[in-house]
Amino acid sequence: MDEPPPATSLRAIAPPAAPALGPDDVRRLVTTACVAARGLVVSVSHDRYIEVAGGTQLPIADEQRKFNGDRAVYLHLSPVHAALGLAPSGPGPLWLTVMIDGAVRGIATAGGVALALASLASGPASALPRLFVVHALHGHRPEAVAAIAAALRPRHAFFWVHDFGTACASAHLLRNDMAFCHAPPPDSMACRVCVHGPGRPAHIARVRALFQAVPFHLVAPSAEALVLFRAATDLPVLDAIVHPHAGLEPAGTAAPSDDDSPPRVAFVGPAARFRDMLPTIAATATCFHFARRAELRALEGLTLVAAESTPTRPFGMVRALAEHRIDLVLALSPWPETFGTIAHEALAAGADLLATEGSGHVATLAAANEGSVLFADDAAIVAFFRDGRAAAHVRARRAGGRQGFALTYTGSTATIAFDATPPTTDRPDVHLVLRGARLDGTETDGMCRFVLPPAGPEDAKRTVRLRSRHLRGAWDKDAEGERRRLGIAVADLRLDGAPVPAGDPRRLGGWHKPEPGWQWTDGDAALLVGAATTLEVTVLPFARYWRAPLLADPA
Amino acid sequence: MSIVCFTSLTFTDLPRARVLAETLRPAHPDWALWAVLVDRPPPSYANRAAFAGFDRVLTVEQLGIPSVLPWLFRHDRVEACTAVQRPMLRHLLALGADTVVYFAPDIAVFHPLAALAERLETASILLTPPQTGPDGGFLAVRNDAAGGTFADCDAPDAELFERVAVVRDPGWGVASLKRLAFTPAGGIAVDGSPLVFCRFSDVGDASEPHELRRWYERRVTAHTEPGIPPGFWHFASFSDGTPIPRAARLLARARPDVMARFADPFDAAGDSFAAWFAAQA
Numbered sequence: 001m002d003e004p005p006p007a008t009s010l011r012a013i014a015p016p017a018a019p020a021l022g023p024d025d026v027r028r029l030v031t032t033a034c035v036a037a038r039g040l041v042v043s044v045s046h047d048r049y050i051e052v053a054g055g056t057q058l059p060i061a062d063e064q065r066k067f068n069g070d071r072a073v074y075l076h077l078s079p080v081h082a083a084l085g086l087a088p089s090g091p092g093p094l095w096l097t098v099m100i101d102g103a104v105r106g107i108a109t110a111g112g113v114a115l116a117l118a119s120l121a122s123g124p125a126s127a128l129p130r131l132f133v134v135h136a137l138h139g140h141r142p143e144a145v146a147a148i149a150a151a152l153r154p155r156h157a158f159f160w161v162h163d164f165g166t167a168c169a170s171a172h173l174l175r176n177d178m179a180f181c182h183a184p185p186p187d188s189m190a191c192r193v194c195v196h197g198p199g200r201p202a203h204i205a206r207v208r209a210l211f212q213a214v215p216f217h218l219v220a221p222s223a224e225a226l227v228l229f230r231a232a233t234d235l236p237v238l239d240a241i242v243h244p245h246a247g248l249e250p251a252g253t254a255a256p257s258d259d260d261s262p263p264r265v266a267f268v269g270p271a272a273r274f275r276d277m278l279p280t281i282a283a284t285a286t287c288f289h290f291a292r293r294a295e296l297r298a299l300e301g302l303t304l305v306a307a308e309s310t311p312t313r314p315f316g317m318v319r320a321l322a323e324h325r326i327d328l329v330l331a332l333s334p335w336p337e338t339f340g341t342i343a344h345e346a347l348a349a350g351a352d353l354l355a356t357e358g359s360g361h362v363a364t365l366a367a368a369n370e371g372s373v374l375f376a377d378d379a380a381i382v383a384f385f386r387d388g389r390a391a392a393h394v395r396a397r398r399a400g401g402r403q404g405f406a407l408t409y410t411g412s413t414a415t416i417a418f419d420a421t422p423p424t425t426d427r428p429d430v431h432l433v434l435r436g437a438r439l440d441g442t443e444t445d446g447m448c449r450f451v452l453p454p455a456g457p458e459d460a461k462r463t464v465r466l467r468s469r470h471l472r473g474a475w476d477k478d479a480e481g482e483r484r485r486l487g488i489a490v491a492d493l494r495l496d497g498a499p500v501p502a503g504d505p506r507r508l509g510g511w512h513k514p515e516p517g518w519q520w521t522d523g524d525a526a527l528l529v530g531a532a533t534t535l536e537v538t539v540l541p542f543a544r545y546w547r548a549p550l551l552a553d554p555a
Numbered sequence: 556m557s558i559v560c561f562t563s564l565t566f567t568d569l570p571r572a573r574v575l576a577e578t579l580r581p582a583h584p585d586w587a588l589w590a591v592l593v594d595r596p597p598p599s600y601a602n603r604a605a606f607a608g609f610d611r612v613l614t615v616e617q618l619g620i621p622s623v624l625p626w627l628f629r630h631d632r633v634e635a636c637t638a639v640q641r642p643m644l645r646h647l648l649a650l651g652a653d654t655v656v657y658f659a660p661d662i663a664v665f666h667p668l669a670a671l672a673e674r675l676e677t678a679s680i681l682l683t684p685p686q687t688g689p690d691g692g693f694l695a696v697r698n699d700a701a702g703g704t705f706a707d708c709d710a711p712d713a714e715l716f717e718r719v720a721v722v723r724d725p726g727w728g729v730a731s732l733k734r735l736a737f738t739p740a741g742g743i744a745v746d747g748s749p750l751v752f753c754r755f756s757d758v759g760d761a762s763e764p765h766e767l768r769r770w771y772e773r774r775v776t777a778h779t780e781p782g783i784p785p786g787f788w789h790f791a792s793f794s795d796g797t798p799i800p801r802a803a804r805l806l807a808r809a810r811p812d813v814m815a816r817f818a819d820p821f822d823a824a825g826d827s828f829a830a831w832f833a834a835q836a
Contacts (some may be wrong), residue, residue: 134815176766184741
């Protein structure tokens with residue numbers, strides 16, 4: 001242990017049972033995880049994305065799964081002390097939560113993590129392609145982020161425009177936390193009278209130093225986000241691309257209905273945004289509030305629905321909105337949304353959007369979607385209900401049969417490509433991990449044949465891990481409903497020529513329930529091989545597997 | 556053109572006057588900023604750095620006002636700060652300033668007074684209309700014959716009024732913060748014009764929540780000095796600490812013959828005005 005133990009107060013807010021890790025501990029954990037891996041991704045954001053429902057956390061969880069689907073290791077770093085702005089620079093250590101592949105492994109100082117990553121240069125992980133991804137800087141020290149990037153020496157570094165925290169500590173660019181400010185010059189009068197104004201020049205200087213130190217590819221989830229980023233800042237970047245977190249694909253049409261009951265209207269998010277307009281809308285519509293349980297507030301005329309999308313239930317909100325047959329979702333945002341997860345979920349649930357101008361990508365979605373309506377401001381939305389247009393609109397939409405959409409998450413950085421490499425492949429990359437090392441076999445007509453090293457007398461209970469890429473499809477589409485993580489569909493498995501059938505006790509962990517003709521692995525299945533010298537695995541060519549183009553070998 | 560700006564204040568006004576100084580300076584870095592202090596410091600308070608935002612600070616007793624203590628005695632705090640404007644104006648004109656500008660201490664400046672020079676080409680005295688209080692808290696006087704006459708006389712005649720202009724630009728003072736709007740470029744506008752200055756005691760209901768009022772309150776708090784009791788004014792009480800009643804000040808105005816006996820009517824010792832007043836009561 002090279003670092004001092006964390007203070008008691010830190011222990012109180014750190015993840016439960018998370019040990020304090022020194023540089024050697026971090027290096028050991030990463031090195032172990034990287035055995036037989038295809039790459040190492042180090043990502044940085046503001047919280048433990050697996051525990052928080054949100055528009056940034058959901059894509060990070062999706063990104064992690066899809067990188068894991070290509071057998072890349074996903075090391076995530078978030079500040080133990082959550083903060084809205086940057087962590088102050090100072091001599092004391094900055095403690096980070098260290099997660100690997102979605103599991104908390106401990107807490108470590110930023111300096112310790114940098115030391116650990118630098119030491120990978122002499123180990124087996126040094127040969128892996130490495131990526132560095134910054135999703136958010138809140139609570140981080142940009143100087144420490146730059147040091148981590150320098151230690152990692154990534155093939156590519158990406159900076160995501162989830163918000164505008166690069167331009168101001170108010171990441172949503174809300175002047176005095178009240179109104180969108182358009183990111184005016186730091187010496188403007190608006191900044192002078194804003195609570196975030198006095199610290200803004202130093203904030204910008206620290207972020208600029210990071211961008212000067214790390215050659216970032218800038219990634220925006222929408223064109224609107226990229227335009228505003230460029231207007232708000234002139235940070236140096238290698239290039240800039242637009243890569244959505246998710247897409248909406250047409251998926252059938254709802255049956256026409258003559259239902260003339262009042263519009264079913266959903267408010268989503270904090271109650272403070274819609275409290276004032278609720279009485280007018282509730283006079284002509286059936287109103288619901290969809291939010292995580294802690295955000296729900298009992299208000300007259302409002303039915304409360306606890307709902308959220310989480311990394312483990314990514315379509316939770318879509319399903320809740322659909323189950324309540326919502327006609328209209330009010331996408332109220334005081335700032336230009338860079339993506340608008342709620343708006344995507346609303347459309348996927350079969351609802352129309354009511355949005356206001358200035359809400360960024362949400363406004364674009366509403367303008368492009370037949371049946372959604374874009375308003376000048378909140379007052380215009382209220383008037384839409386007061387004068388009966390909302391009820392007429394909903395009747396017409398029900399009668400016409402709405403176009404349905406399927407929401408598909410892209411994997412964010414995991415599917416970015418700088419060449420024509422597609423994000424999927426028909427090659428599952430089946431291999432073994434034996435005694436901490438990768439063992440490749442030979443493949444003929446879907447059958448992989450592995451020659452196992454001679455076993456010693458103590459190897460009667462020798463096991464191997466049967467690893468592969470993950471199948472594309474699971475978790476990615478609401479319509480599919482597949483919750484399992486799938487690796488390969490094994491139709492036949494033999495040790496020294498003798499079958500090891502589905503359900504055989506030698507198929508240890510990582511095997512799903514047998515199906516007629518095959519048994520799925522979860523991509524990392526354990527197998528008791530004992531003293532066998534050959535292993536033959538026949539894989540059904542069912543589908544395509546995840547491949548992160550950025551980790552592919554250069555052409 | 557040399558422009559000298561001043562405000563008049565007591566120690567109670569000091570936090571607000573410091574906000575005036577910190578906001579005026581970036582708008583007009585070439586202007587000299589003076590303060591006339593109608594007060595004496597609280598006991599054991601001696602932080603001269605509190606006035607660092609000002610180029611010069613004069614006390615009311617340095618202005619050459621005849622019988623200054625009886626003069627002060629005739630005024631309450633607000634009246635004294637208002638009454639001292641004319642002597643200060645004369646003082647600065649006499650020093651040779653081309654233009655003298657007065658700001659009330661509770662004004663904050665947001666954008667430069669770009670139209671000032673142009674307006675003073677055709678006028679010698681600029682005023683702003685009062686919003687809700689007795690005056691607009693702003694005055695600019697050119698150092699010419701009309702300006703000098705204005706500074707010297709207490710009741711300007713009709714001829715002088717021809718050289719007086721009332722600035723009705725919506726940005727020169729504002730009656731309600733609800734009329735303010737922030738521009739995408741980061742400016743603050745009133746009805747489409749830049750907000751030049753705002754007198755915060757003069758903008759509607761003080762309980763009205765508005766981010767600009769919140770900002771002003773934050774700045775005033777930041778400039779509030781420890782060691783200055785709330786509402787402090789040295790000339791609010793006799794030398795023994797007894798508060799001076801309003802009736803005593805009114806009596807002092809009505810009875811110059813009596814006041815002539817007391818060179819320092821604040822002095823409560825011996826044959827004092829305080830004793831005389833108490834006897835009258």
